[in-house]
Amino acid sequence: MKSQDIRKQFLQFFESKGHLIVPSAPIVLKDDPTLMFNNSGMAQFKEFFLGNGTPKSPRIADTQKCLRVSGKHNDLEDVGFDTYHHTMFEMLGNWSFGDYFKKDAINxxxxxxxxxYKIPKENLYVSVFEGNPDENVPFDQEAWDIWKTLIDEDRIILGNKKDNFWEMGDQGPCGPCSEIHVDIRSAEEKAKVSGKSLVNNDHPQVVEIWNNVFMEFNRKADGSLEKLPAQHVDTGMGFERLCMALQGKTSNYDTDVFTPLIEKVEQITGLKYTSNEVKNISEEQNKTNIAIRVIVDHVRAVAFAIADGQLPSNTGAGYVIRRILRRAIRYGFTFLNTKEPFINKLVEVLADQMGEFFPEIKSQQQLVTNVIREEEASFLRTLDQGLQLLDNVVAKTKGNEVSGEKAFELYDTFGFPKDLTALILKEKGMSFKESEFDASMKAQKDRSRAASEVSTEDWKVLIPGNVETFVGYDQTENEVKITRIRKVDSKKDGVLYQIVLDNTPFYPEGGGQVGDKGTLVSANETIDIIDTKKENNLILHFAKQLPENIEANFVAKVNTDLRTSTSKNHSATHLMHLGLRTILGTHVEQKGSLVNPNHLRFDFSHFAKVTDEEIRKVEDFVNQRIEEQLQLAEYRNIPIQEAMAKGAMALFGEKYGDTVRMIEFGESRELCGGIHVKNTAEIWHFKILSEGAVAAGIRRVEAITGDAVKDYFTQQESDLDAIKETLKNPQDTLKAVVSLQDDNAKLKKQIEQLLKEKAKGLKGELASKLQDINGVKFLAAQVDLSPEGAKDLAYELGTLGTNLFLVLATAEEDKPMLSCYISKELVADKNLNAGTVVRELGKYIQGGGGGQPFFATAGGKNVAGIKEALEKAVDFVK
Structure with a gap:
């Protein structure tokens, strides 16, 4: 049975049981501050389990894209070494929200x-929660009794809290679970050892495939449990493991979920992957297998994350995606001998394979390919730099053991995992102190953990059962009551209070727009609201203090000055999006945005720099729509199909419901929940401040509107007046500046000529100072020249012989610069490298640099360090 058919049969089965089939939520979460990625099937339904929303149906089924690479659920380091762990995987699930419970779920x-699916019953084992007296949670007798009617008792296993009690987090809904395990070993192996003894013991062919969670309790902040008012079912079945069982394989990677990708890697590298059926393979083949498994797993995670809107970066979720991709690149580099980008070529195979069920990977195929290719090229360059640094560390190491701190520096700076460093050192007959590496790693993790520690108290509910309403589209102040509060203490922000109201005019952060600020005003006091966010369908108002009387009547007042400026920037963002698509082409799609009172930032897909002329055209396009005084047309709660039929743009990576809000200004139509002006005339004027690249195929524009544009033009006028005054108020300012530039260029040429002549004069003087050290003509000296002059001088001295090692220092305008020249014959014969020399000596002037093996430069900021740098230069030839 093909994997596509397995997926379809699951969904068709639960559809026949009255379940509504819903699409997968994006793998990247944008509206849940507690999770970086969707790491389980239930993540998109959290608000329903918490009682903060009502699902479209009490019975739902789906297949959810999941990513487990950070936090509590982190399988990254296992991936590749075994046959059943993955970073990205599909979780097939069926859900009951207060409807059916254990009997129906199990049956x-x-x-x-x-x-x-016709899995033989004798291949299946099930587990039931054994209970936990310490937490007053009983043995799951109900589940046991149901299973007894379906399976022999000797195939029912009692499981502990770790294996058979599921919790959403330290607080929140939780309950016992009943797992189903499949034994896919051969008959011969089954005869030797009972599968029952191998359940939950990390046996690669006795694996859990389905977990039925029965949410009965709520975990409070003090650790105690209370019964939930409604009972829910949350199940998850690993799609890849199910395919393994149904396709008669003993490895997930031997199923057709992965074989097309593996075959592409084989084609590109010329290396072969051996299936799990092949035994007694060589150590070399095992390394090849691991590397290929890492690559075909990781490309799925990275590709779907990018398709859902998360680009690789140096922070947050973007850093996690970059780390996954770099792990794949490194395995290819080390074990498959791939020195050029190639992982991007797998995206086409992935899109053909999964595009029917997950259309985002097909529609975003070109962008995903380009981003991965650029990341590969960048990291391969970084690997090369890291290898040079490692060579330098080895050269300075006495004995055969490198410092663990140095190995960690390679990991921290260049992304070198310790096993790569160990492998390279082993080839040189060396090793590093793992204990020192681990200590450095632990210290970094402890610092990170301490910085992110958060303590959250239970909600104090003042008005039970209230469903908060947002009235901020129509009002900026409203009479309100506080319905619940809780205290949150974090290292980063200190003590804050989260306040939920019965209704609110405050817009919570979302869709790129920042949250509103304002006040809560009662008869006796005023409380500042410093931010507004949304979590699990609750609008949270952040304050540094609580009102003295939390049960009082309040008026919630939005800061209208900030709100007005933000709305101008948000509406201008919509107009600019249409302008970019009109002028650059319809391939332009939003890939990220920030809208606040001060400015707007907009990331979009485009594969070339936006020219100055194109930027002017975009500005003119937006300003023309402002002058047309387009009235806002707002469509609230309309069916998404109707909005799309009207031409509304939906963004990839966003989760939309059956009904949506559409914002229309003339021909600009977008699905959007943000705050907007009533008429484009309110924006006043639009000005782009900058444009540049943020990733392969992704450009970023920053712009301003309204009062910020007035301030910008005022500053421009002030700067122009200052320039005129400096130039003695010429009649034609532009002509005067051009004349000044011409004069400057002529003077520069004259100075360059004088410096060249000066350098020639120095040639003879310095030639006499060359020292013979171990057969090398050596000189390290500071010269009163520009860096360009020092380079010319170095090349002039290079004509004197074939064994010159030269370091010249300059300090023009108090900016230290080191230049190293090494005769090409010395580079080859003595294994000297000018780039390595300047990187090392650059530390003394608090800087760094690089270049070619025979000539390199390093700049810095510590002029006083020149003397020591020149003194240390001789060490390279001694």
Missing amino acids: WAWELLTEV
Whole structure:
């Protein structure tokens, strides 16, 4: 049975049981501050389990893209070494929100596995929660009794809290679970050892495929449990493991989920992957297998994350994606001998394979390919730099053991995992102190953990059962009551209070727009609201203090000055999006945005620099729409199909419901929940401040509107007046500046000529100072020249012989610069490298640099360090 058919049968089965089939949520979470990625099937339904929203149906089924690479659920380091762990995986799930419970969930799971998929019953084991007296949670007798009617008792296993009690987090809904495990070993192996003894013992062919979670309790901040008012079912079945069981394989990677990708890697590298059926393979082949598994797993995670809007970067979720991709590149570089970008070529295979069910990977194929290719090229360059640094560390190491701190520096700066460093050192007959590396790693993690520690108290509920309403589209102040509060203490922000109101005019951060600020005003006091965010369908108002009387009547007042400026920038963002698509082409799509009172930032897909002329055209396009005084047309709660039929743009990576809000200004139509002006005339004027690249195929524009534009033009006028005054108020300012530039260019040429002549004069003087050290003509000296002059002088001295090692220092305008020249014959014969020399000596002037093996430069900021740098230069030839 092909994987596509396995997925379809699951969804069709639960559709026949009255379940609504819903699409996968994006793998990247944008509206849940507690999670970086969607790491389980239930993540998109959290608000329903918490009672903060109502699902479209009490019965739902889906397949959810999941990513487990950070935090509590982190499988990254296992991936590749075994046959069943993955970074990105699909979780097939069926859900009951206060509807059916254990009996139906267990019976349907058994029916699907044994009657539809026809897995032999003798290959299955199940587990039931054994109870936990310390937490006053009883043995799950109900689940045990249900399973007894379906399977022999000797195939039912009692599981502990770790394996059979599921929790959303330290607080929140939780409950016992019943897992289903499949034994896919050969008959011969089964005869030797009972599968029951191998359950939950990390055996690669006795694996959990389905987990039925029965949410009965709520975990409070003090660790105690209370019964939930409604009971829910949350199940998850690993799609890749299910395919392994149904396709008669003993490895997920031998299923058709992965084989097309593996075949592409084989084609590119010329190396072969051996299936799990092949035994007694060589150590070399095992390394090849691991590397290929890492690559075909990781490209799925990275590709879907990029398709859902998360670009690789140096912070947050973007850093995690970059780290996954770099792990794949490094395995290819080390074990498959791939020195050029190649992982991007797998995207086409992935899109053909999964595009039917996940259309985002097909529609974003070109962008994903370009981003991965650029990341590969960049990291391969970084690897090369890291290898040079490692060579330098080895050269300075006495004995055969490198410092663990140095190995960690390679990891921290260049992304070198310790196993790569160990491998390279082993080839040189060396090693590094792992204990020192681990200590450095632990210290970094401890610092990071300490910085992000958060303590959250339970909600104090003042008005039970209230469903908060947002009234901010129509009002900026409203009479309100506080319905619940909680205290949050973090190292980063200190003590803050989260306040929920019965209704609110405050817009919570979302869609790129920052949250509103303002006040809560009662008869006796005023509380500042410093931010507004949304979490699990609750609008949270952040304050540094609570009102003395939390049960009082309040008026919630939005800071209208900030709100007005923000709305101008948000509406201008929509107009600019249309302008970019009109002028650059319809391939332009939003890939990120920030809208605040001060400015707007907009990331979009485009594969070339936007020219100055194109920027002017975009500005003119937006300003023309402002002058046309377009009235806002707002469509609230309209069916998404109707909005799309009207031409509304939907953004990839966003989660939309059945009904949406559409914002229309003339021909600009977008699905958007943000705050906007009523008429484009309110924007006043639009000005682009900058344009540049943020990733391969992604450009960024920053712009301003309204009062910020007035301030900008005022500053421009002031600067022009200052320039005129400096130039003695010429009649034609532009002509005067051009004349000044011409004069400057002529003077520069004259100075360059004088410096060249000066350098020639120095040639003879310095030639007499050359020292013979170990057969090398050596000189390290400071010269009163420009860096360009020092280079010319170095090349002039280079004509004197074939064994010159020269370091010249300059300090023009108190900016220290080191130039190293090494005769090409010395580079080859003595293994000297000018780039390595300047990187090392550059530390003394608090800087760095690089270049070619025979000539390199390093700049810095510590002129006083020149003397020591020149003194240390001789060490390279001694």
